[in-house]
Amino acid sequence: MLCVSDDDFVAALESSLKSRSDETSVRHVRSGDDACAELDTDASAIDCLVVASSPERDDAMFVRNLRERGFDVPVVVAVTDERAAREYLDAGATDYAVCDGADAAARTAGRVERVLSERGDTRVTHPDRRDSLFAVVDRTDDAIVALDADWRVTYANPAARDSLGISTTEESTRRIWDVPQSSAFREEFETAMETGEPTRFEARYDPLESWYAVEAYPESAGLVARIGDITDRKRQQATAERDSRMIETAADALYTLDAEGQFTAVNPAFERLTGRAETQVIGSPAEHILGPDSATDSNNGATGGDDGAVDATATQLVEFELKTADGPTVRVENHRTPIVEDGDVIGSVGVLRDVTHRHRSERLLSTLHERTRELMSAPDRDTVLAVAVDTCDEIFDGARTEVFAFDEGRHALTRLGGVGADAGEPSTERPDSGGVWEAFASGEVRVIDTGEGVADDSVDGGRERRRSIAAPFGRHGVLVTGSQTAVSPTDVDIELVSLLSATVEDVLDRIAAESEVRSKNGTSQTGTKR
Incomplete structure (x- = not known):
């Protein structure tokens, strides 16, 4: 080993190296020129060059000149900060150790040991076995990437080059962090190197809009990562989650x-x-x-x-x-x-x-059509009103129905009688006396408060007012009906009763007209006889 440094540093470095291996020997020089002379004399005898940076020397230029002259010996530099380390790495240094304390030589020795281990591991001692291994790695669909201690790509199989865009010609100089948008992997890779423990994680690679499952294995010389494309799986998971949400929220x-x-x-x-x-x-x-x-x-x-x-x-x-x-x-x-x-x-x-409501609506419409045919053939008002009451009973499955007829002489609505539970006796409703008259006067179907209460713990007093439908049938009167069990009628109930009241009005108009014709004919015949 060749060390460019002062006397104190080389002594500490040699001591640290010998504590790790008795086979290590260190040659000491004080300048870059002396180091070049040693390399010119016997470069094959030097496994590693250590440079302890000094403000009095341009050691980065020395390393750059060394590479330009074709020397490929590993170079480990001892620097005071990361900024200086970057300058040396750009010049062609292999590795570095930040030395800001008493353990500077020990840290540098550790880096030297790792570099020598890497250099020894990559020697082709079994070419057939090595070629066979690389052939397998090259054929795998997963991307395989090897990084050195400075995160430079030292190997990338075809899958890695195709999926991550790493050019073969750049592998020896390009740092993985220089690959666009690769920062998603950086934290996990650095953690693996710091802890020495393998790590597994999933990350998205934005330039390719792809997801990858990554296995990173730290080694003394750097890190090896296996990167598998899981984009399809992620899409399937997203689809499954979306479908699950749709199912969970479906009506x-x-x-x-x-x-x-x-x-x-x-x-x-x-x-x-x-x-x-x-x-x-x-x-x-x-x-x-x-x-x-x-x-x-x-x-x-x-x-x-x-x-x-x-x-x-x-x-x-x-x-x-x-x-x-x-x-x-x-x-x-x-x-x-x-x-x-x-x-x-x-x-x-x-x-x-x-489809309970739809089925009920269809059934009731069918019933209403049948009752309409009955109404059309009814001979008099009493029959018409009786059929109307029966129809309400079918609509509400047991209705409470009242019929109010308009008395022109008294200018009031007179209840003809009730049908259903507690209908009460006939009575008269004056123009200013309530919702039934308002429905009659307006000619519009209304939902009115009938004045009775039903048990309901959700309202004040524990009872809720029952509501019924008041459906006028023209100038003839009003049909008031509602369920004996439900508090309020439904929209379907209101629509059906509206259709019924309109039919009743038409039939009563016809009966009245026919009665008037008969009356006129009778008067005419009486006059003729006289």
């Missing part, structure tokens, strides 16, 4: 079944609809909840058959009554599609929609 009840018809997954909407927690559902046969006997054929030709909607292998749309765990029964629409893999059905995915 429809979603579920999946395995090939045996057992639940494998349900979303929160499924739990709310069925009244069953996910833990109660997963692993249970679907027929225990959906019920094979409850499925009915839909208009698209799908059939439940003996197996119902659960075990069918074709895409189906069926409706059935679902008994919830909380007690009530709801009408649901079940869209179920098989999951096919390599021609085999491995499960199915389904969507349950609560």
